[in-house]
Amino acid sequence: MTSASSPTVQRSxxxxxxxxxxxxxxxSLDGTNSYxxxxxxxxxxxxxxxxxxxxGHLRRLADRGRVDLILVTHRHADHTAGSARLHELTGAPVRAADPRxxxxxxxxxxxxxxRVAGVSVRVLATPGHTSDSVCFHLPDDGAHGSVLTGDTILGRGTTMLDYPDGTLGDYLESLDLLEALGRATVLPAHGPVLPSLAAITNAYRRHRLERLVQIREALDDLGRDATVAAVTDAVYADVDPSVRRxxxxxxxxxxxYLRGRSEG
Incomplete structure (x- = not known):
């Protein structure tokens, strides 16, 4: 597949x-941000x-000078499908948490x-969206550093948990880890750049906790053994069919997460 458009390179x-x-x-919102x-x-x-x-997209990435390394944040195809071809075009190795x-x-x-291309990159395991999700911390990128967050933090909206591979317990722990990086710039794989990692992780956690309250209330009405579909109908009543799954x-x-805590 070749794209007819030629998106500009944007400074982030x-x-x-x-x-x-x-x-x-x-x-994927506007599309995948390939950094x-x-x-x-x-x-x-x-x-x-x-x-x-x-x-076309992969050739634009390959034609910007020598590529020494290719990293992927997690296994989903909108991040990885072009990896093997970019490896062919550049000779650069592809590294991911998942060996596949x-x-x-x-x-x-x-x-x-x-340490590559004059830049230091610290790898942070941040499971939750998927079990293999990682973020990349660039401590020397500006006054407060930056973090490439993949789908763990989006530039717009909130992240879905790819259950059973992704779990809420893991995700909340990952938010704690990222919040500790403070005012680092957020470089998400989808959506716009955000100014403060601490601020957005705090908002994400608050959103998740509010959803847990809504789900508890739905279970009180529907019964403790209510199905996923029934709870979704109650909690996400206005969700667009395109994101129902x-x-x-x-x-x-x-x-x-709730049933595990009640059993524990």
Whole structure:
């Protein structure tokens, strides 16, 4: 597949730029933000989340100078489908937490620091959206650093939990980890850049806790053994049909969380 459009390269922070992939949709918002990261004085870069298998998009990423490394934040196809082809175009290894999405590179290790293209990148395991979700912390990117958050934090709206692979317990712990990074710039895989990681993680946690209250109330009305579909009808009554499945997965994750705590 080749895209007819040619999105411009957009500056997202001192060390990063991105090209918007041509894959808009209910889950991907405007499309996947494929990031190109490098120190300004080097003709070398790191690419994060190549996005879909769109030849035009991948060639634009490959044609911006030497690519030394490709990283992916998690397994979903809107982040990984183009990885193997970008590896072919550039020769750069692809690294991910899940070995199945590595091409010529080793799996990522939580807490490791990667030094490439004049930039230091710290790998943070942040499961919840998926079990293999990671974020990439750039401590030297501006006054407060930046974090590429994949789908763990979006630039607009909230993240769905891909249950049973993603769980709410893991996600809340990941929010705690990210909040500790303070005012770092948020570089999400979908949607606009946000100014403060601490502020958005706090808002995300508040949203999740409010949803838990709504689900408890629905269970009080429907019975403790209510189905995911019935709870979704009660809690997400106005949800668009295009994201109904995502709502059901998030409800399933929250039911699992509540029932686990009550049994514990």
């Amino acid at each position: 922070s001192a060390l990063t730029q991105f090209i918007l992939a041509p894959n808009p949709g209910p889950m 190109v990261i490098s120190a300004s004085d080097l003709n070398a870069s790191l690419v994060v989340d190549p996005g879909p298998a769109d030849e 999405h590595c091409h010529g590179g080793e799996p990522l290790v939580d807490g490791e620091t990667i 995502a709502a059901e997965m998030s409800v399933a994750a929250q039911l699992n």
